Amino acid sequence: MSQNCLTFNDLTLGYHSHPAVHHLTGAVRAGSLTAVIGANGSGKSTLMKGIVGILKPLAGAIDRDPASRIAYLPQQSELDKSFPARVTDLVSLGLWPRRGLLGRHTTEDRASVEQALSGVGLEGFGKRTIDTLSGGQMQRALFARVLVQDADLILLDEPFNAIDSRTVTDLVALIQRWHGEKRTILVVVHDLELVREHFPEALLLARQPVAWGDTNKVLEPANLLRARQFHEAWDENAPWCAPQDDHHHGDHDHHDHEHNGAAR
Amino acid sequence: MTAAYEFLFAPFVDFGFMQRALLGALLLCLSSCPMGVFLMLRRMSLTGDAMAHAILPGAAVGFLFYGLQIVPMTIGGLIAGVVVALGAGAVSRLTIQKEDASMAAFYLISLALGVLIVSIRGSNVDLMHVLFGTVLALNNDALTLIALICGITLILLTIFWRALVAECMDPLFLRSVSRLGTPVHFVFLGLVVLNLVGGFQALGTLLSVGLMMLPAAAARFWCSRVGTMCLVATAIGMAASVVGLLLSYHLSLPSGPAIILSAGVAYLLSMMLGTRGVVQDRMRRYRHRTA
Numbered sequence: 001m002s003q004n005c006l007t008f009n010d011l012t013l014g015y016h017s018h019p020a021v022h023h024l025t026g027a028v029r030a031g032s033l034t035a036v037i038g039a040n041g042s043g044k045s046t047l048m049k050g051i052v053g054i055l056k057p058l059a060g061a062i063d064r065d066p067a068s069r070i071a072y073l074p075q076q077s078e079l080d081k082s083f084p085a086r087v088t089d090l091v092s093l094g095l096w097p098r099r100g101l102l103g104r105h106t107t108e109d110r111a112s113v114e115q116a117l118s119g120v121g122l123e124g125f126g127k128r129t130i131d132t133l134s135g136g137q138m139q140r141a142l143f144a145r146v147l148v149q150d151a152d153l154i155l156l157d158e159p160f161n162a163i164d165s166r167t168v169t170d171l172v173a174l175i176q177r178w179h180g181e182k183r184t185i186l187v188v189v190h191d192l193e194l195v196r197e198h199f200p201e202a203l204l205l206a207r208q209p210v211a212w213g214d215t216n217k218v219l220e221p222a223n224l225l226r227a228r229q230f231h232e233a234w235d236e237n238a239p240w241c242a243p244q245d246d247h248h249h250g251d252h253d254h255h256d257h258e259h260n261g262a263a264r
Numbered sequence: 265m266t267a268a269y270e271f272l273f274a275p276f277v278d279f280g281f282m283q284r285a286l287l288g289a290l291l292l293c294l295s296s297c298p299m300g301v302f303l304m305l306r307r308m309s310l311t312g313d314a315m316a317h318a319i320l321p322g323a324a325v326g327f328l329f330y331g332l333q334i335v336p337m338t339i340g341g342l343i344a345g346v347v348v349a350l351g352a353g354a355v356s357r358l359t360i361q362k363e364d365a366s367m368a369a370f371y372l373i374s375l376a377l378g379v380l381i382v383s384i385r386g387s388n389v390d391l392m393h394v395l396f397g398t399v400l401a402l403n404n405d406a407l408t409l410i411a412l413i414c415g416i417t418l419i420l421l422t423i424f425w426r427a428l429v430a431e432c433m434d435p436l437f438l439r440s441v442s443r444l445g446t447p448v449h450f451v452f453l454g455l456v457v458l459n460l461v462g463g464f465q466a467l468g469t470l471l472s473v474g475l476m477m478l479p480a481a482a483a484r485f486w487c488s489r490v491g492t493m494c495l496v497a498t499a500i501g502m503a504a505s506v507v508g509l510l511l512s513y514h515l516s517l518p519s520g521p522a523i524i525l526s527a528g529v530a531y532l533l534s535m536m537l538g539t540r541g542v543v544q545d546r547m548r549r550y551r552h553r554t555a
Contacts, residue, residue, distance in 0.1 A: 052440050070440065078436040083305060084488050085433055093430055096441045101427055129488045149441075 005030040005068065005153055005184040006051065010060035012241075013043070013050040017058065018234045019241070020046040022208045024060075030152075031182040033175070035195040035215065038205035038227055044188045045075050047205070048157045051186070064153070069097050071151035073142055075158045075188070081131050087141055088126040091116055094148030116147040121170060136167045143171055154178060156187045160194070172198050192219060206230040275513045281400050285509055288402045288466050289523060291410050292475060293501035295417035296459045298494040300480030303456065305432050305490065309477055310364070314371035315453075316460050316473040318348035320378025323394060323464065328385050332393060334405045338461050341469075345457035348374060353453075378469075397468030399509075399519045406465045413462035417455050424448055429490055467520045475501055478527035485538025500530050 006028040013021040021043040036044045049055040052072045091113050120140040160168050178185055189195050202218040204210040206227040211218040275282045303312045322344025326336035348370045356363035382391045427448045430438040438445045463472025479501035487493040508523030536542050
């Protein structure tokens with residue numbers, strides 16, 4: 001278990017007692033790079049929120065090493081672009097895990113912020129106000145903040161949305177670098193070509209986990225077809241789910257759930 | 265030279281009540297103006313207004329039992345402010361109603377209730393005192409209270425500065441790295457209430473929010489960083505206090521409105537002439553650089 005960064009035990013996450021991630025069991029190896037894929041509404045972002053702890057599980061549990069540092073780049077950032085701050089101020093937020101509320105930002109810290117900015121190709125942008133950044137530049141700046149956070153577990157929720165191909169290439173290179181540094185990375189991605197090319201492992205969600213493991217196996221046509229056949233809408237009259245009826249205890253393989261078979 | 269002295273300094277040198285008024289107003293600026301900047305940046309400008317109204321029934325209950333006494337009215341105002349802030353927050357979290365609507369509902373109820381309670385015992389003059397304040401009648405108790413509130417605000421603001429900035433700039437990020445988000449929000453709301461209560465003796469419940477918001481709104485047109493914005497807002501507030509008190513002295517105007525109107529003029533001038541104001545913006549629109 002020690003080499004697992006993250007373990008899901010029969011995890012169900014959702015809203016208003018409707019599941020958005022249903023009975024997920026499995027583990028994320030430390031140092032692995034996993035693409036989380038699936039249609040809109042399949043529970044990818046919900047899983048991310050659950051791991052960060054913003055959303056509490058409806059059932060089951062997520063085990064994470066409490067000492068591990070986590071960095072989370074949400075799909076819908078609540079960043080206020082009109083806030084009067086410079087790019088440096090934004091990236092310096094990433095120093096929080098190290099310095100917290102009251103710790104002084106040292107010369108080293110400032111140097112690491114500068115370094116992060118040049119690492120994402122934003123040299124010389126430090127003094128610009130954040131309301132002058134384009135979409136792609138903002139995404140680079142947010143990646144710089146993740147760099148500064150120096151986290152063991154990195155969660156990126158659709159980081160390539162509305163980003164041009166050159167920026168995508170740069171950001172993917174950055175993710176590869178993190179992978180080389182043995183950090184654990186989960187990325188929500190829609191572009192399956194990108195997944196095949198750069199991500200060794202994948203988790204295919206359709207509310208239930210459909211497949212999880214080696215990317216080439218996960219992306220087999222049969223899995224993709226099954227992932228497409230799920231109902232996005234909630235059923236208000238769905239019966240209550242009783243987990244003990246349909247849960248295999250002691251089965252820790254990445255497996256798709258019995259529900260899937262039954263639903264078809 | 266003497267004329268300038270007579271106009272600018274003599275009122276403050278010769279009269280104790282003018283010195284007290286000046287000291288009270290300057291201390292208020294020191295703590296209220298930075299609060300105003302954060303209220304504005306969190307798009308809660310009108311929340312400040314609502315909170316100012318919400319203080320009224322508490323102060324009125326103090327008045328009902330003790331007359332125009334600063335301590336009971338302040339404590340009453342503080343309690344009412346906290347109840348309304350928490351109540352509006354709870355309604356927005358527990359029901360489908362958003363915070364602005366629940367806040368409006370609470371403060372309208374509070375305002376009507378407050379005016380009713382003051383009228384039970386007092387006259388229209390008392391009501392005017394409560395609503396618009398009497399900065400020229402600040403006594404030692406009131407000054408001590410303002411100084412205390414100013415001190416508490418500045419200390420807490422320094423401690424929580426980084427969290428407050430992070431919570432304004434990117435709340436979801438703060439939640440992902442720290443549990444401070446919600447506590448900081450409540451500390452902040454508490455400080456807003458505290459500062460409104462502090463301003464209430466000097467400027468009344470209706471105008472105390474003016475010294476908070478107008479300098480902050482004016483500073484927005486000059487600065488691009490939050491720290492400098494707080495300093496500029498404080499400077500504008502202090503200048504407006506001095507100008508307002510002098511105008512009030514020389515022209516026999518009511519002092520509270522004179523101060524707030526001076527801040528209002530500062531706002532309008534900043535909007536036109538500030539580095540991010542209308543004029544500069546226009547000039548820039550027709551000129552551009554090569555890269």
